[in-house]
Amino acid sequence: MNIDDIIKYLKEYDGSDIKLMEVCGTHTAAIFKGGIRSLISPKIHLISGPGCPVCVTPTAFIDKCAEYAMKDNHVLMTFGDMLKVPGTRGSLSDLKGEGAKVYMMYSPFEAIEKAQENPDITYVLAAVGFETTTPAYALMIDQAERLGIKNIKLVTALKTIIPALEWICDNEDGIDAFICPGHVSTIIGSRAYEELAKKYNKPFVVAGFEAEQLLAVIYDIVRQLESGNKKVDNLYRNAVRDEGNVKAQEILARCFEAGPAMWRGLGVIPGSGMYLTGKYAEYDGGSMGLDADMELPDSCRCGDVITGRINPGECPMFGTGCTPMDPYGPCMVSAEGACGIWFRNR
């Protein structure tokens, strides 16, 4: 079996229509970059899921970050992804023009050095992400605590994927299988999907990010559905163990506790958020309850897009009231957002 056999099989597939959800935004981007849709049968539908941290983050979070960025003696540190997301007073990038202090970071660990160099300035991290990114925040805050650094704060919008998948399985019945996020799975392990696979009797397959890897995963899912043998497969073994990264799981359990989290488009999902806990709680910059979201007009259908009810192109605002240059919904803002990716590749 090689990649040509797989492409041939997927191209010629003529069974019943299949809806697969790629949960992870980096997969959505890789699927477009690899032109995967042009290599498979039109009967295999790829739906983009809620796995873009920027897209599911509500306005109240951006506003909280903006408040810190405007405050004297405070600097907001963020990944490039968040700079353009509109908040009530504009995006963080817009607010720079009004004197907001916003620093674009590559890694949360940069905060330690900065906090030590400038003890009078409080560094506030706009901490978004899923399980892949959360260990970096945990390691950094643990280090800050050990070093007795007090001038770092985290505003968190950290989410876990399993409760969101469960929500989708309970609320959407059209999705036949899930392409599981590769790098989230590095942390949580492929076993984390076992319960969902059994409960909902659907394939959950962990995928890497190369075109070949994604095609192999789609092939595996199609074969699982055809044979009726639906299960969890890990097809990214080079980066994902069945049990995940146990050390990471331990430090996450030590630093964070689960709580409700607001997902734009889905609503509040109990137990899907991660909040600093115990001796680390003093580093929290007021992350709980940042649920309020901007009033999106009825015609904005971000929620339907990330749950796979519609494709971005079916949203009435797509490409007219909402473009990457002038985004309305967050799915259009993010480089990973389903709408942004669809627009760039339409």
Added chain:
Amino acid sequence: MCVAIPGKILSLDGDMAKVDFSGSTVNVNTGIIDAKVGQYVLVHAGCAIEVMDKDKAEELIELFAEIEEMENEYR
């Protein structure tokens, strides 16, 4: 949802490593892996999240072998 790519550990100092990405060197925290100099590690946002012991070519060979093996289950 998460961009992460493999880089090679050049040197280690406690929980910090210098990791090379085809010529770009970045300081990376290795607190959640068992790091050794010379290893390839998967790095996301300045944090090594796993050791990768196969290169891309080996990884794909293994993947196709695995698919072939599973084919028996589906027949």
Added chain:
Amino acid sequence: MKITMAHGSGGSSSKELMSEIFGKHFSNDVLDKMEDAAVLKMTDGEIAMSTDSFVVTPVEFRGGDIGKLCVCGTVNDILMMGAEPKYLTCGFILEEGLDTDVLDRVVASMAAQAREAGVKIVAGDTKVVEGSGGLMINTTGIGIIPEGRDVSAANCKPGDKVIVSGTLGDHHACILSARMEIENEIKSDCGCLKDITDALFGEGIEVHTMRDVTRGGMGTILNEIADSAGCKIVVEESAVPVSEAVKGFSGMLGLDPLYMGNEGKMIAIVPGDQADKALELMRGTEHGKDAAIIAEVTEPEQAGGSAVHIKTPLGATRVLDVLYGEGLPRIC
């Protein structure tokens, strides 16, 4: 010494700056007359004129500085019209606190690059503003278009081939590395493309379209050309040259070299039957040694339409759109 508001006053400090830095490096027959305006001979034919402002941070980077950049940027724009660049003007905006040693190095670098490109700096101006030691430069250039030469984005036709002069993303990666304090050896490609245009026109290549591949990257520029010419451009992904170092850097930050900025790269679109010769000529120059044929121009799918497609190594095809936003590093 640091720049102060006095250096912009028009008084003695201004004169000192003029004689010790600008005059020292920029001396030529037109400028040395020190009149209110440069007096230049006109030609009968067409001229090409372009202006650009340069605001790069840091002002000195691996492979160049803002001085070299501001000459190359404007000269390249003129070259891309098939013109011979002749004259440049420059406007400096200095921020208080700028180190005069930095200014001296930047001005020396401008002068050296102007000599290499065969252009004279014939007029200039300096202003000082409040700030934190920054430096911004505007340059305007004039070139003469030789009789019979017609290079335009609208000229490319089905059957033409697209040649890029070298690896993509180097300048963007170099600047971002400096800003994000990531250690590497990536050098900006900042350079003047005159050796390439001289080689192509010198051998009589019938160049239909030229563009320097700057901000917005290759993806954006190919779309602009496809729109102007009303054609489709099909890029072969595996043919696009990107250095290993830039691949590693862009992979790490989630950037795409097809949308990263360059300061010494161009594309030339030439008739299909002249493409191999044009490629060979480009590869024989300093700035074109890594040139590659990356795409071909075809008929649009429907009349009046235009598109840029890219073919992947697995045989898939996707749309290559323009860059939206800024191309910021991302983790997700």
